[in-house]
Amino acid sequence: MANYQILTPKPARVLVIVMRYLGDVLLATPLIRSLRLAYPDAQLDVLLYDNTAAMLAGNKDIDAIISTPLRVNCKQYGVLIKRIFRRYDLVVVTQTGDRPFVYGLLAASTRVSVVPAKGLTGWWKRFFIQRWIEFDNDDTHTVLQNLKLADLLGIAKNFTVVPPQIDNSASVIPFAFLPDAYVVLHLFPQWTYKRWTLEGWLAIASYLNQLGFRVVLSGGGAQEELDYIANIAQQLPENTVNLSGQLSLAELTTIIAGAKLFIGPDTGITHLAAATAVPVIALYGPTNPVKWAPWPYGFAENNNPFNKVGCQKVNNINFIQGKAACVPCHKEGCEQHRQSYSQCLDTLSIKTIKSVIDELLLA
Known part of the structure; x- marks a missing residue:
């Protein structure tokens, strides 16, 4: 892995996009913790699906959770775009799908992302992202795959998976x-x-x-x-x-x-x-x-x-x-x-x- 410099030193607003299943969201929390430790004063938000948002309940590393339905209508899409459009200095995308990719394009001009391997559908997405890693479904654990995005940003990695927490008992x-x-x-x-x-x-x-x-x-x-x-x-x-x-x-x-x-x-x-x-x-x-x-x-x-x-x-x-x-x-x-x-x-x-x-x- 190359020794990268941070793309956006001390970004004021960071958006992490994790649009898949409950397990995917939970296994992105080491990356989220890494971002929080690297940018302690930044606004750190996460965009995900409504049915997975509960996995981040009580997570102190996150300032705001932005959730969207799995299937959006035109009105819902418009509301979401208005909320995220060019509102961020840095976007970190953990999935290779089209929807998170498009949201990332809209949310910030500086983006790092996981992309499909070359030769697979969507491999061209790398041309629209400042830095990227190829998705590896065989030989890299999901936690480590996500943390490679921290490598791209030149920040230290934290390996802690953070489960949801209640505020009191x-x-x-x-x-x-x-x-x-x-x-x-x-x-x-x-x-x-x-x-x-x-x-x-x-x-x-x-x-x-x-x-x-x-x-x-x-x-x-x-x-x-x-x-x-x-x-x-x-x-x-x-x-x-x-x-x-x-x-x-x-x-x-x-x-x-x-x-x-x-x-x-x-x-x-x-x-x-x-x-x-x-x-x-x-x-x-x-x-x-x-x-x-x-x-x-x-x-x-x-x-x-x-x-x-x-x-x-x-x-x-x-x-x-x-x-x-x-x-x-x-x-x-x-x-x-x-x-x-x-x-x-x-x-x-x-x-x-x-x-x-x-x-x-x-x-």
Whole structure:
């Protein structure tokens, strides 16, 4: 990496554009922290989608969150453009898509961005940006990919993932009944191809109960997710706590931080759990862990924390990968669509998970 000088010394107004999923937003927080430390007096704003804004709740590094619908009408588009047009000295774009690219063009004359690799659709975007890095979907973790933008600006990198925070503990008082020894299970990723089996979750929840740990189920408010978790909850011991659909992301962060253990699939909430320092068992299948494994708490090295293949442990992350010759295939399941099954997850051993639980909770 070249030794870059800062493009705009001490910019007064900086905009970070992160327009994708919850996990993408959370994994941009080390970059946001780096910008805040480099420009302590700047107005630092973030532009993202409405449905991901909660991931930045309580983040003290940010002055303003600008959120926009995933699908905008002409009026909404006009309001947004009026708010950002040439309002910033520096724009930092973390995605390669057309929409964040256009917003970046409009918001400032000085821009750094991630761009598609040369030869791919959109590779020409680099000609409209002062400095850029190519998107790497294979060999660079998302946190490190984002921090390469800090390199472009010539500023120091900070590796801290910052989870959402509540301003005080009042909002979790209704859940103060939780015992000292509980484990949070997050059962439901957004896409089917990332799901573990119903039988597996039932077995693990029952095992934890046998060990004397209260099981707490977390989940979002979508009806399919609520129904899925309710179906599992009614098959578990009566002392199981089902909090699905009842918590904000900031409140969930507080609940997870108080747990003895978190177990979850390849989803944004597992990334969130990793940032709380609680021990995490992450269940992965087709997804490339080099790029998308949870970022270990306290990991501050400029290299990927995980290898591409195999079960691994780094700091608080116990990464469990399904076994198959094709893993990780980087595809959306065996049928290559989001509602597909993934054989590597369907055959992921309950015994393997129990063994890791024993190491973490009984040692």
